Amino acid sequence: MTHQTHAYHMVNPSPWPLTGAMSALLLTSGMIMWFHFHSILLLFMGLSTMLLTMYQWWRDIVREGTYQGHHTPVVQKGLRYGMILFITSEVFFFLGFFWAFYHSSLSPALELGGCWPPVGIYPLNPLEVPLLNTAILLASGVSITWAHHSLMEGSRKQMIQALTTTIALGLYFTILQATEYYEAPFTISDGIYGSTFFVATGFHGLHVIIGSLFLIVCLIRQLFYHFTSTHHFGFEAAAWYWHFVDVVWLFLYVSIYWWGS
């Protein structure tokens, strides 16, 4: 009698935490070699091992949950706590950049001309592409909710359509934001305005890309029948992350694009 008599998940020993830590070493030392000695080999090794680790670790989680049945209700509860805590940590991450923005914009330095936007900075019109981007992300929030309800109702085709719509909107946002970056009359080097603008919106854009990738993985899993109408936590986690990305954008839009112009 060697089977477990509890509902928790005792994971198999895994090499991915170790390879993940090693890839972090290669990424950091790789950046040093690139910045100071113009060599990209270590950085390339770091990026590849990071991607390999992420792929295999998450692949194993799908195997443990969908194929081996380890994600019992109590285990799923733990996964929910984990995702909530992770998103909370990301909220604090963005809070720092908003703090920096408000610190500099609420009492603009003499060197900036004592005003915000600083003298010489011509901010983007908040009623043009940024407003469109707001509409796009809000619409994607609606479509992902549609996808979730379709999934819970068992409407497979509708779920796939709604999720594809969400992903398409996310990609549209990314493309528009990239063109905005290209066309902007100011750069990251243009004083504190440029720094706060591009670091805050830049990290947001990175999170949109990460969120879109998470949704694409969910789409692939849905196509392969991994999700059931009652058990689809991977999708819920992706949806939570996507709503978080949307909310951060709303704060960015109101603070930096609108009030900050």
Add this chain to the structure above:
Amino acid sequence: MRGLLISCSRTLIRPFSSSTRNLANRVAEKQKLFQENNDLPVHLKGGSQDNLLYRLTMAICLGGTSYSLFCLGWASFPHKK
């Protein structure tokens, strides 16, 4: 709003129906494979491809770690330009 969504979805159903119809539900086969009593850890239980990918990942990690230590040693000393 819901009516609008439904009428829009009709135009979207056509291009999707053929691509989603072809995929069969193979989850049961995967469940059998990954629940086989062979004492393999989950990261190697999928077959020989798992082994290959694991060895590749570990090889780059170990090689890279050694190389990073070599670089540290190299960067610690002055070099004539």
